[in-house]
Every structure is written in C-alpha cells, then in structure tokens.
Amino acid sequence: MGLTPAPDRRVVTADPGPSAGSQDGWFTTRLDFAVNWARAGSMWPMPFGTACCAIEFMSTAASRFDLARFGMERLAYSPRQADVLICAGRVPFKLAPVLRRIYQQMPQPKWVISMGACASTGGMFDNYAVVQGIDTIIPVDVYVPGCPPRPEALMHGIIMLQKKVMTERLRDRTRHVEIEPDPSSQLYIPPSRIDELSEPFGNSVHQTRSNP
C-alpha cells in the first residue's frame, strides 16, 4: 500500500538483551526486579469505558474472572491514582481532548491498554465522528483485539503488559519511553501517516451520494 516504514519504538521484546545484562551488577538487576515486581503486581487500572467493551471490562473485574488475581482489584476512578488506563470502547472526536487530558493527569510511570477494535482502530465506525485509533492521541502499550474482547483476552493483554513492565531497567531508559507527541500537530503518529493509514477503501471511496 505504499506505506513508509517507520521505526516503532514502542515494540519491546521480552528478552532483556545484552545492553542490560552485561553492565548491570547484581544489585541493580535485583533492584530492577523488585521495582518491576511491585509495579506489575499492583497496577491500578483506570477504566475509560465508553461502549460495550466496558461491559466486558466489568465482567473481567467481577468475581467470575476476578481481575484481583493480577493485583488490580483496586479500580482507580481518578486518573491521579491510576497506573494503567484501559480505554474500552469507541472514542468520538469530541472526547479526544478529554481522553488526552485524562492521560496527562496520570502520574508516571503510566501505561495504556487499548481494549477492543474501536479503541484500537475505530472499528466499524469509519465515519466523521470517531477517532480512528486512540494511539494517535495517546501512546498505547497493549492492543487487545476483539469486538468486544472476551475477559480472557483482556486478561491476556494485562499479563502482556505485566511482562512488559518486568523488562524495564533503571539503567536502560529505552525500555520504557514516554514518547512525546509531534510538537506541531500534538499527535503521536505523524499526520501524513495517519492520512495514509486511513485512506478510504471499499465503498467508502465514492461516498457522496447526492451530488448532482
């Protein structure tokens, strides 16, 4: 499709790699492990539920699937006490500045899970009102596919995020990069790339029906 390859700094491998292992001593690696273990084991999620994905999130948090098993029993309904933002559901453009502000209000370190097709890509709502993927307005760590994802899928995403947190190193800041938005457009993906990715396809190309 003629997409320009861009380096994706958000991709993190589970392997610590040679840079961490060769220089860090026993103390720093144990400290890393302790800090990461504490962070990953007591993540406070803030649900940002706007649609049916939020129903699945509620199910995940409730007793049958029991999110508390992963140290997440304390749902933070204020961004100021949250570690991970779980964006569940479609985000209309009118909500975009609200979501951005909620993300900015979260204390660092902070992570974001984009739950479901709508939050990740806009889903079936390829129209004038819906943001085509929240990764354009806030950085996303884990995408959970599904429409809506089952609780097992969300839990899988949460475990993936915990694994990602466990790979962070104090000496190696590239493991967790708080990426900054593009200064001119304030978007996390360059505008040209957004337009390329959201190129109309299928029936959407000739969508104006009544022009004479």
Added chain:
Amino acid sequence: MTDQVAGTALAPATAAGAGMPVTQRDVPHRGGPENPSAAALAARFGDMVVRAEVVWGETTVLVQASALHDIVAWLATDPAERYEYLSDVTAVEYRDFDRPLEVVWHLRSLVHRRFLRLKVQLPKRGALVVPSVIDIYSGADWLERECFDMFGVRFEGHPDMRRILLWESYREGHPLRKDFPLRGRFSRAEQLKQALAADPEARYSMEELSIAQAFDSLPLDMRERMTASRTAAGDTEQNPARVGE
C-alpha cells in the same frame, strides 16, 4: 367543555383482555381514518395548510412555514386539540436533490389520545429557516439544537442556537445532509488536530451549567476563563456547509 377521560381508548371491560390497549390491525399504507385535528386545521388556517394525508394510520399535515408557529400555538392551547406534548423535532432530506428538505414536528395530545405530524418543506436553494416553537414547548430547546446541528436548519426565535452533539468549533458542516461525506470533509489528521484543539470545558454556556448561579463566588481565574471562552464562542461565526454544491 368536557375533557375526554384518559383511558377511554382501552378495550371495554367485557371483552377478553379487558383494560389492555387496543392494537390496530390491518392498518392501510395510505388512507384510513384521519385525525380530526387535520380538518380543524384546514378549516381554521385555510391556505396555510397545504395538504393532509394518512400514512400507516398516522396523519401528516403539510403546512406553510410562515404559519407554523401560529398553528402549533393553536394546537397546543385549543381546548378541542390540546397537543401538550412535543415528542420530536427533526428533519428529512431526500436523496432526490430537487426534492425539498422537510422539517417535522411530532405532536401528541395526551388527553385526546391523538398523534399529529406537522411538516414544513424548505427548498434547498433557499434559506433553511423555520420558526422556533420554544416559547410554546420548552422541551423544543435541545430538539431544535440537534436539528440545527445535524441538518443546518435554523430555528428563528431560539435563544441559544448552537451545536449540541458536535463541538462548537466543528467546521465541516452538518453531518446528516446528503452532500456530507460519511467520513467528513477534512483529512483524518486534520480532524484530530481540530478536535484536540477544542477546550473540553469551553463547550457549555453558563446558562446550562448549574455553576452559573455560583458564578460570582468562583475563583477569579475560572471566572475569567469562562467569560473569555464565552466571548470567543460568540465571536466565532459558524461556517455553514457548502449547501447545494
């Protein structure tokens, strides 16, 4: 004047299923018993009533836009009509470009158990302006704002004719018009930039915030911000869609 007792349209007490509402059966697509209000309207307003028709058992009266306010006021207050409930205000645009846009009012008389649909036709080449009925029904406020937001129909006499669903700085037009592309007019990146530039707290008029009563006791910076955003919203002229391009 004797009020018709609500509930007389229910099934007689002797019939099976007594007290249950009677479901109309075999309702024809066109024709059938007409709402008596249509004849009363024609007798009272004459030429201002263009025509009346019955579709699926519901009466639609097409009226002139200039007389709409008088007609609705009469329907709401006349003892024989008493349409006290405005269920909906909306608009219809047809795919045929030359067919005029229609604005629709759904009126319900709770006392007489009647439903009446009023329509006004607006040619698309002209100004899309109809009189507001907000002085008759307070509930018309948000309905008319939504109609303006989605179709660009202006309601003359409405005190607060702003967008309601989309944000106020929305520049792409009115989404339910047929000439509006499904994905909007601007590119995705441009849409995102404009959406992010909107201030989440500047969208509400002070009238609709309960904070308006407490305005004087608010902190100074908050007062300044609210006044500034208000004047900015007032100065910004809405850029209407390219109608009928």
